[in-house]
Amino acid sequence: MSRRALTLLLAGLLTLLLGAVGAWLPVPYVVLSPGPTENTLGEVQGRPVIRIEGRETYPTTGGLNLVTVAYQGGPGSGINLLTALRGWVDPTTAVVPQETIFPATDSVQEVEERNTREMSNSQQLATAAALNELKIPIRTVIAVQGTQKGSPAHGRLQVGDEIVSVDGREVSTTDEIAAAVQRHQPGERVRFVVERKGKRVTVDLNAVAAGNGRVQVGVLMAPQFKFPFTVDITVGDVGGPSAGLMFALGIYDKLTPGSLTGGKTIAGTGTIDEQGRVGPIGGIQQKMVGARRSGATIFLTPAANCAEAVRAVPDGLRLVKVETLRGALDAIEALNSGDKAAADRVPTCTSVSAD
Structure with a gap:
């Protein structure tokens, strides 16, 4: 073998070796993927997601599913380049800089504590929104x-x-x-x-x-x-404020006669305040994928997330634009009414994006 050929061979092997080593080096990114869904009308680990005591409740059917985002990476458990590359080519995941999830000034524990605090706060706000909608004094x-x-x-x-x-x-x-x-x-x-x-x-x-x-x-x-009665919400290891809308709908459904969903599986996301105003969330692409995998055909989408959502909506999922709890209730009622004209008037992200 000539010296030139040997040099090229050694250079090639060295390049392969460096590439293999580099693929396993940690990178400052986080991979977001569809997380588990939970039916707010159902149970988690044998306990009702929403338990109401001290007030009459009514049977429910179907699903009002909250959706979540799972993540890989973060301080102390970083991902390698190979994992990041797989995430970049997978259309159901997103690869984002680590600091967008874990600010440099916050520890993992502080981020988790903040997520837990936001979840607790969203449950309070969801309960207040539902009771305000029902004119129950708080x-x-x-x-x-x-x-x-x-x-x-x-x-x-x-x-x-x-x-x-x-x-x-x-x-x-x-x-x-x-x-x-x-x-x-x-x-x-x-x-x-x-x-x-x-x-x-x-x-x-x-x-x-x-x-x-x-x-x-x-x-x-x-x-x-x-509140004038007990509303207890159990969701397991889920944090953040984005389930507020679905909690409010679940509480409303349990406190009113008849089935809000008409037996359908409806998923959605969005923060909520005590006046029932729905706010935007992160990870909309992954949440839509999780919703479709759970069998949902309707996805309640915060108005501010519509532009992003229409670019990545899975087949078979109808995006319903919502700005308030009242708007979400009206949309669901219209879709379950059997009246095609009423269903066609339901605000959708697709129609908004085409304006």
């Missing part, structure tokens, strides 16, 4: 959801504390609390009165500079609702 308080590490509130305010007043003024919204804090200069005392385990507790915090001329105490808060 009471609202502002509760502590967490505190920022190293902030004045950390270790002083506790998760679940209900904020009664700030500086002697009763408060009932997060905006009122934020405004009360902003009236202070850095270093000034902010007096919180909270209800903790049935007792009122006074907590004094020193405001600190937060940039842009603002101050903060480092408390994370959200509306929490006092």
Whole structure:
């Protein structure tokens, strides 16, 4: 063998070796794929997804399926280049930079805690939306959801504390609390009165500079609702706020006579607020794939996700555009009415994208 041929052979082998090694090197990406679906009218691990006590409920049929996104990768469990390449060629998955799921400033534990907190909050908001739609009175308080590490509130305010007043003024919204804090200069005392385990507790915090001329105490808060009966939601290892719409529909169905779905399998996604407004979510492509695999033929799609959804909708799945809980209920009723003209008037992402 000539020296030139030997050199080319060794170079080729070295290239193959480096390629093989490189394929197994970790890369800073996360692979998103269709996750499990859960019927909000059904059970998870032998327990009802939605359990209502203290109020009459009615039998349900069909499915109101929430959809999820699974992921591979992240800090401490990164994927290799080969896995990323497989994800890039698979039309049912997405490969995204790691920092879009796990911000560099957050640990995996902090991301998971935030997802759990968002899921809990979405369940509260979904219940409030359903009860508001049914004109069932509820009471609202502002509760502590967490505190920022190293902030004045950390270790002083506790998760679940209900904020009664700030500086002697009763408060009932997060905006009122934020405004009360902003009236202070850095270093000034902010007096919180909270209800903790049935007792009122006074907590004094020193405001600190937060940039842009603002101050903060480092408390994370959200509306929490006092319902006239128990609504308990169990979904297993699922986090984030995107199941809010489907929780609200499931609660509404259980509290009203007749079957909302008409026996159909309907899937959907979207955040929700207490007024029933539906917001956008991430991972719409993977969620649609999961919905179709679960047997759904109708997919309730947040209006803000329509443009993205129509580009990747699976065959056999009708995208229904929703902006509110009331709109979703009207759409489902029209689709189940047997009236073709009414069904044709249901807003769809396809028709929106063609305008």
